[in-house]
Amino acid sequence: MTHGHAFPPMTTVGPGDKRYPALARGFNQRWIARPDYVRLVGSPAGAVRALSEAVNQHPADPTRTRITVRSGGHCYEDFVSGDDVRVILDVSPMCGVYRDPDLEADCVEAGATNWHVYSHLYPLTGRALPGGSCYSVGTGGHVTGGGFGLLSRQFGLTVDYLYAVEVAVVRPNRTVDLVVATRDDPGTNLRDLLWAHTGGGGGNFGLVTRFWFRDLPQPPRKVRLAALAWKWSKFDKAEFGKLVSAYGQYFRDHQDPDEASGKLFAMLKLNHVSNGEIGLLAQVDDDDPGGEEALADFLRAVDGAIRPTSGQMNAPMGEHPPLRDMHTPRVLPWLTATQALNGSGENRCGKYKSAYMRKPFTTAQIDEMWAYLGNVHYKDYVNGEALIQIDSYGAAINHPPRDSAVPQRDSIMKMQFQVYWKRTESDSAVKRHEAWIRDIYRKTFATSGGVPAINDLTDGCYVNYPDADLGSGEWNASGDAWHTLYYKDAYTRLQQVKRCWDPLDVFRHRQSVRLPKARGEASGPE
Template sequence: MSNVEAGSGITVTGIDDRYGALCQGFNQRWSSHPDYIKVVRSTDDVVGALDEALNSGRTRITVRSGGHCYENFVANPGVQVIIDMGQMDRVHYDPGMGAYCVESGSTNWHNYTQLYRETGLTLPAGSCYSVGAGGHISGGGYGLLSRRHGLTVDYLYAVEVVVVRREPHGDYQAEAVIARRDDEGDLNDLWWAHTGGGGGNFGVITRYWFKDLPRPPINVWLSAVAWSWEGGITYDRFARLVANFGRFCAENSEPGDEYADLFSILKLTHRKAGKIGLITQVDATNPAAGRDRLDSFLAQIEDGVGLQRAEFDVDMGEHSPIPGLHEEPRLMPWIQATQALNGSGDNRRGKYKSAHMRKPFPDDQIEVIWNFLSSTRDDPDDDYDNTQYANPDALIQVDTYGCMINTIGARETAVAQRDSIMKLQYQTYWTDPAEDSVHERWIRELYRRVYRTSGGVPLPATAGGEADPDAVTDGCYINYPDRDLSSDEWNTSDVPWYRLYYGDNYERLLRAKRTWDPHDIFRHDQSIR
């Protein structure tokens, strides 16, 4: 059963039918058994929920918006209270702020439909429909329109955060604070910390406000092609395909590039999946010009590869089959194309890793990736045999990046990576808990070998404010968290996990933490310390 507490939301306890479902998020590796879950509907509810929990001795509180955290930051055995933001999903224009307000429980798809239908505007955010705004935006946020319009946080004007104060030896007291881009001092630090600092660090995010939002394309061309593993994918052909994609990104990632309105996702799947895939969207407001750019792009990617195109008719990571677009792309209204790509994958177990790329893939990285995806022995002298792994749901997803994203300075927002050309997401999925160690080991070994010359991790390009012009990588993405980065076993570099995420921006995040959460109420395994 559940009950409504005055000013603190709906309390769901262990005797409620909903309890089990609300204890677990998208990644079924992680579960929890809190004393209760609070389903909140307003900022006042959040204030009341925090006061109630903290002053009853429950100091392990986590917050969920969409439930897509890849690690155990929300659901873990130590959590005592989960604050569920899902009912705070309003999207509207706020005349007092002169900005569009998005509540933190709203999902990507809800944001798109509400903004577009009412205003014709959009957020350049992610394609997974059910990801919640609370975590997605605070980590930076990007998607298929980001090369043209930048990151989600590049439009962030203000954020409302419920923080916790405490007088010496007194009760905890929660209060809502609004921090704006044009504030100064500590308030500006709080705003800035939510432009890429990640969720679960400073307080409970309740609302965001955005100004100067862009208009999406009227129409887009949508293409989905694949190449069959059994159709002749050899190492040379695979290496050429990957190199071509990297070369395109290196040559077409400057602001104002003629391909800035093109976003593409290369799905480098395990051989067991049957096919490698490529999803591409390009602005077709001018249909002929958009089609020319799409055809030119595909020709550049397939140049010298020598493989027959096939249908994209198998699951590839978080994208379901998109058949019928391998020979002729489809001209679609932007909102319909967004819906067509609005996948989040099945609720299952998963492990993820990430990397920002500043240059095309070096040959040694391509070779390691080939060995692990094709089940070719990587290192005969090593005790790990990658040829024994055969999972159709294992892949590396490579996204185009750069262009407008790279017009913002590395210190202007908390997102330090502002000169990358590609973003990588290593993924593997499964359903049987008994297989956890098998799948975790494979992705860990793959990642360690790809970055074997840099301590098993993709090093940041900056050190003390100076960017190495020859650096291939630039750290990791906080919205694809990976606790292995904190492990001495899997990160043998001298670069700590927080530098991999935040580069030289960590000190300012730490300053905001000391000011706004000095009691470390909001914490997890990779929170700001």
């Protein structure tokens, strides 16, 4: 594939430009910035120039000083588009995907979306990133946070294949350098910079321009895909408990990536009762001789554990549209199946929370989920786009080939609490949406301070599903700081990388990696 762009390397969009209202916000309409300008960057050299100009400009408004970077624009909090943002550097024009013979690696530019990568890399090479299902998520953020998806139980995380990263960094004298850090670098600082981008989160160390991956996996020629749903009206508390327990127990017992069951990925969609349905998506490698039976066994273990009868999925569920005509599993080419699952939902406002589960859910957790999904509490709350999504996890993820900054490597499930609403809704309605997700989350993890603290049952939170509430004592009474929930013991090393590569703290937001305290400096709240 040729590497080049038909457009100018940089385009600047200011408040008077008709494109400005669209470019001043990301995918989550909850957050809209008022930057002095948005600069669209089309090359690594352009990134250096844009960052250098931005970091050496004097802010006219002292309340808006941050410089942020956007690739796909899917940040869940106000870390990219916020009231205090002065400049947004948008790398979405830098979206090439090609083979780099010099580094003997597949190069993905930071502005490429998941679908760019799947639809270009796979046809050209037969290989793929084991990344996410939402097509429009940008790799600049997805990869740096650890990136996982439907192929991850079979092949691991995206960062398990990361060989090199190119980053524009700001030096203490405010000059900007373009640095390439590889896995094989002799210098500790460069190796640490690469390591920090294997799960240390975006927006922490510099402006990422390119990633290089080695030995990427070949996805299956075909996968077997199932989508089914149950009517909420058919459930009582006991049947709900059987469903959620059976799901967790299945993934507790099937964690061998060499077995067909270890290659199976599933999402359980526990929607609020006002949605009308509970949904289940599952995909397995159909090239594996045991794939068909593994999917059948999974469906027997989950669907067969309850009295309600499953049928076709009819309702949209979170970020996924309803997948019809898949109650009987269908065999599809991998890329075709990936396209069928591709979704990001409509442009809307959203709030999210996450949890890593090391074990199946306790009875108390299941009872709280049942109650707060509208069966006891929030009965008068009508929002079919409020849900808990429970993704399968583990298997190959729990056997990384090398050290990474993703510390959650023994979990069996990953939860994502989601709630969506329209920007036109009243302030009181928005507060109701936020109250629902905060309450169901706090009650689900009531025994560990309202969050999935680091313990035998739970293992913290996913940095790519950021939640500003984790930094509030009102919502986090666990004793584990937000950075512990994201990074665990890796945080201290990430702080050292921050001190080396972003000593001026240019890349910062409410939950960015903090510069370590100088010796003798009084410590304050994190």
